[in-house]
Amino acid sequence: MRSAWRLFVLIVLGGIALQLYFVARIALMTVVNPQSTTFQRSEMFRLARDKHQVLWSQEWRPYNEISDNLKRAVIASEDANFVDHSGVEWEALRNAWKRNNQAQVKVDRARAQAQARHERALERAKARGRKMPEPPARALAATPKVIGGSTITQQLAKNLFLSGERNFLRKGQEFAITFMLEGLLGKERILGIYLNNVEWGEGVFGAQAAARHYFHVDASQLSATPAGRLAVMLPAPKRFEKNPQSGYVAGRGATIAARLLGVELP
Template structure:
């Protein structure tokens, strides 16, 4: 029993040390801009090992202060990703439940279609699942955590989400998010996205340009390859209509 207890003690100490490390990093972000995120480092490793699928080699990212990001882009991202951003405390439990119900229905329909496609000798497609994560949750995941989908990682995400909300202002959370979120392969942050797609700084994005960038966020690498898709255009129009109601921190 003693060796087992020692191992359990070591695991608890290691877990506490990791949590403390995460909390200290978040506290430092109140004044220090993060140089990279866990997601970006993972992407950089994949590029180093496998290369870029689009053949490019440069990594595009440039930090800009909150004031130098177009209010249109801030409103578009809030309207698209997290309409209650300034009101909630980091987690929208109702949105998570709605997403769970939508995904369960999507998987049920996909299973029926898959059986039909296999009967015809065709390869079925995976269902498109939607998340209910807030902007703060997305930031917690991308900043500090791996991309694996487990209950333990989800629990860790919720703890870090609460820490972000307690230690940072809503404006700072949105600033860090917009400067680090992925907008295509090797394209991170609002400034890099604005320059790459529209050849202009993030401060000068129009309402329609901002909406197009916001719509890309759930699947940026996919939309990067089909910028002229009808879905992107119609979804952008929906976001433009929602933007006046999106309140900024």
């Protein structure tokens, strides 16, 4: 019992120490720009491992040197209530959880149906002495499309400090870091750090790199239309960078651009 109690105390003290570490790191960000994020470092490692080179583009820009069009477009696309919430949109999380559960049920049902069809096909092939059919690998390997309900602050918390794992412990840590960011930095600083570090393509990080890569201008010069297109790319930048001029990006970007005047900045 004493050993168990000591272990429990050590775990609690370790958890407190970790939270103090995060607090100290975030407090430092009030005056020092973060040089890299956990997500960026993992991407560097992946590129070095898989491609044996690291093609990297990132250049920090102060908040007032990033186009207001891009700030408004990102808020409109990613987190419409950014200036009003305290870091977490609970209703959006509930809706995302519900939709993800529904998507999982659909995928599970489709897998079961595919498996049942394959078993019937096996029985028919066996009865007729024919070659056994291959299992429906695509249907059996299908995964549901996960919908996120994270705010800009939550996305920044994940990118700065956390891995890509999905479990309750990691989600709880994400909430804790989110509230630290909101309490210590404020909305303007959060948005500035986010825009300077978010991924806009493989090895393309931050507003300046994205503006130069896709539109050959500085981040301060982005007009409404390109700003809207960049905002559309954020949920899946590696997918959209393959065709940044696609009809979906152009159409959705135009919709966001038309809404910019109604978006409040911090």
